[in-house]
Amino acid sequence: MSRKRIDKGLVQIYTGNGKGKTTASLGLALRAMGHGYKVFMLQFMKGSKEYGELQAAEKYLPNLIIVQSGLETFVSKENPSQADIELARQGLETAKKVITEGHYDVVILDEINVALDFNLIDLDEVIEMVKNKPERLELILTGRYVPSKLAEYADLISEVSLVKHPYYKGVPARKGIEF
Ligand code: ATP
Ligand code: MG
Numbered sequence: 577m578s579r580k581r582i583d584k585g586l587v588q589i590y591t592g593n594g595k596g597k598t599t600a601s602l603g604l605a606l607r608a609m610g611h612g613y614k615v616f617m618l619q620f621m622k623g624s625k626e627y628g629e630l631q632a633a634e635k636y637l638p639n640l641i642i643v644q645s646g647l648e649t650f651v652s653k654e655n656p657s658q659a660d661i662e663l664a665r666q667g668l669e670t671a672k673k674v675i676t677e678g679h680y681d682v683v684i685l686d687e688i689n690v691a692l693d694f695n696l697i698d699l700d701e702v703i704e705m706v707k708n709k710p711e712r713l714e715l716i717l718t719g720r721y722v723p724s725k726l727a728e729y730a731d732l733i734s735e736v737s738l739v740k741h742p743y744y745k746g747v748p749a750r751k752g753i754e755f
Contacts, residue, residue, distance in 0.1 A: 616643075645663045
């Protein structure tokens with residue numbers, strides 16, 4: 577017998593300049609998995625294996641697949657490398673394929689908003705993908721600077737705003753908290 581799927585999947589966006597967007601999507605993944613749903617996360621512009629969520633998924637979470645499509649180094653907005661652009665485009669192709677195939681209940685496209693803001697991938701192509709998502713798929717797009725044209729296609733938008741962040745008093749990124 578086939579497993580229970582989400583009846584009506586929506587499009588959610590987590591954006592803004594405060595901390596909590598990627599981790600909110602992972603919280604949602606945890607909740608969805610608790611009900612037997614399968615989750616696929618594609619991380620744009622990330623290539624470091626240090627992220628705790630990657631290691632947790634590999635070790636403990638068979639229903640959470642995380643794929644990265646970026647370099648380990650930061651992307652320059654003004655001057656992205658050819659590899660940054662290539663990887664982001666490959667990531668978008670993977671995302672489209674995963675969405676069309678329909679094996680997952682929740683698909684998270686982490687930092688896709690930033691990849692759009694940096695012009696690594698094409699906005700109209702992303703909008704087409706969002707518009708054509710299967711009915712039963714919950715689609716989550718994360719990252720600061722969501723383009724307003726893309727925001728029109730969301731059912732839910734949460735904006736996390738920076739009120740305080742320890743980075744500004746010199747606390748470097750902490751293992752298990754920031755990555
Ligand atoms: P998290 O991954 O912790 O949920 P995020 O997805 O909201 O954060 P991003 O905008 O993707 O944050 O930023 C990437 C990294 O920078 C994360 O490690 C995040 O914790 C950290 N971060 C988020 N906001 C700030 C900020 N305002 N100043 C400094 N570092 C930040
Ligand atoms: Mg993030």
